[in-house]
Amino acid sequence: MEKNITQLHDITPSEFQESLIRHFEFRLKEILERLDNNSKDKLLTREQTAEMLSISLGTLWSWTRKGILISYRIGNKVMYKQHEVYESLVRINHSKTSHNG
Structure with missing residues (x-):
């Protein structure tokens, strides 16, 4: 396997991190803006939400319990609104920015 090396000049690690964030x-x-009104209200199952975020169901439950994600109970199913999941990702990234500055 060939390795590629990338070097950055004139930027600190924290500046690079801020740029990535x-x-x-x-x-x-941009993704949120592209969602039209029909797909904004799309409901996702626990499994779909965990897969979309690339996390385990245990982590999903933990994030829901901590209030990072909002869940809805419909009968005996727990569901998540797709646009709220995306908005939570923006909030998570924003809070990391303010804590590292």
Whole structure:
């Protein structure tokens, strides 16, 4: 396997991190803006939400319990609104930005 090495000059590690966070926040906001009203209210199962976030069901439950994500009970099913999951990602990234500054 060939390794590629990338060197950055004239930027501190924290400046690079801030730049990455700003980029991801911008991309997430773009995704939210592209969602039309029909897909904004799309409901996701626990499994779909965990898969979308690439996390385990245990982590999903923990994030829900901590209030990071909002869940809705419909009968005996727990569901998540797709646009609220995306908005939570923006909030998570924003809070990391303010704690590292």
